[in-house]
Amino acid sequence: EAQVTQNPRYLITVTGKKLTVTCSQNMNHEYMSWYRQDPGLGLRQIYYSMNVEVTDKGDVPEGYKVSRKEKRNFPLILESPSPNQTSLYFCASSFGTGGHGELFFGEGSRLTVL
Amino acid sequence: DAKTTQPNSMESNEEEPVHLPCNHSTISGTDYIHWYRQLPSQGPEYVIHGLTSNVNNRMASLAIAEDRKSSTLILHRATLRDAAVYYCILRLNSGGSNYKLTFGKGTLLTVNP
Numbered sequence: 001e002a003q004v005t006q007n008p009r010y011l012i013t014v015t016g017k018k019l020t021v022t023c024s025q026n027m028n029h030e031y032m033s034w035y036r037q038d039p040g041l042g043l044r045q046i047y048y049s050m051n052v053e054v055t056d057k058g059d060v061p062e063g064y065k066v067s068r069k070e071k072r073n074f075p076l077i078l079e080s081p082s083p084n085q086t087s088l089y090f091c092a093s094s095f096g097t098g099g100h101g102e103l104f105f106g107e108g109s110r111l112t113v114l
Numbered sequence: 115d116a117k118t119t120q121p122n123s124m125e126s127n128e129e130e131p132v133h134l135p136c137n138h139s140t141i142s143g144t145d146y147i148h149w150y151r152q153l154p155s156q157g158p159e160y161v162i163h164g165l166t167s168n169v170n171n172r173m174a175s176l177a178i179a180e181d182r183k184s185s186t187l188i189l190h191r192a193t194l195r196d197a198a199v200y201y202c203i204l205r206l207n208s209g210g211s212n213y214k215l216t217f218g219k220g221t222l223l224t225v226n227p
Contacts, residue, residue, distance in 0.1 A: 033215065042219035043158065043201065050213060058214045090157050099146030099165075099207035103215075105157035 002027050006091050006106035013081060014114050021076045021109050023091030031094045031101060032074035036060065036087040037108075043090070049074055050097045081113040118202045123222040126192045134187040134221055136202030141182050145204040149176065149187045152199045152220070161187065161200070165207075197225045 004025045013019055025032065033048035035058075045058030049068040063085055065077040074093075078085060089109045094101035119137040126132040138147065148163040162169055162176045164185075169176040175188040189196055201220040206213055 031213075035217070040219070043217035045215050045217070048214055056214065059216060092158075097213060099144065099148075099205035100163065101205070102148070102160040102163065103150065103158070105159065108157050 002104065004091055004093055004104050004106040006089070006109045008109060009107065010110050012112045012114065015082055016080050019078050019081060019111075021078075021089055021091075021111070023074045023076065023093075023106060024072050025074075025093040025104070026072065027093065027095065027104065028071065029093035029095050029101075029104070030071070031097050032068065033058065033092050033103075034064070034066065034074070034076045035090045035092065036085075037090065038087050046076065046089075078111075081111075083113050085111065086113045087111060117216055118204060118218060120200070120202055120218065120221045122219065123224065125224045125226065126189075127226050128194060129191050132189040132192045132196070132223065132225075134189075134200050134202075134223065135184065136186070137184045138202070138204055139183045141204055142206070144207040146207055147176070147178060147182075147185050148203050148205055149174070150201045150203070150217075151196075152201070153195075154198070158201065158217075163205070192223075192225045194225050194227060197223055199223070 007022045034046040035043045044060045047066040049055045091106040092103045094103045149161040150158040152158040164176045177186045199220040
């Protein structure tokens with residue numbers, strides 16, 4: 001089954017404790033991206049990747065890092081989480097990098113930073 | 115990067131057609147128009163996309179204005195399961211260096227029984 005898998009789905013952590021949210025897709029997609037969703041602000045893109053070793057900033061990249069060492073994986077790293085990074089996070093992927101590729105989203109990861 | 119503008123909310127009755135508008139006045143010639151929806155407590159899901167011509171699929175229809183500065187997602191017969199937030203976004207096809215995506219807040223569609 002084609003899917004985008006995120007882990008963990010739920011996480012409560014404390015300020016400053018490094019964490020990684022993993023994202024994996026089994027569709028051999030080139031494009032992968034991360035979003036955060038906050039009440040009243042909609043979906044905002046954090047980072048995206050056009051292919052292995054090619055990443056770029058979205059609209060809200062501050063406080064986050066990403067890497068794309070393998071095509072299937074695109075982890076989101078919070079080096080020193082802060083309470084304002086409490087949010088619902090989504091990973092998405094699509095075939096190719098052109099505008100005609102439909103995005104497939106994961107089920108989301110709810111992160112709480114105390 | 116081109117942005118889209120959608121109404122914050124719309125309301126419809128079950129089994130009636132729904133027309134969800136989206137304005138994208140700064141669209142470039144290589145931008146595809148995509149629509150996604152997000153059901154409560156779920157991740158967004160793809161609905162439909164197009165470039166210039168109107169498009170139909172099993173979920174909906176997409177009507178694109180001739181100047182491409184606006185589009186309308188059409189749900190032909192709304193059901194309670196169509197209650198969701200609908201997002202209209204632009205995806206650059208080629209010829210640029212900025213492939214980031216801006217979703218915005220979308221339109222919250224309420225369907226009344």
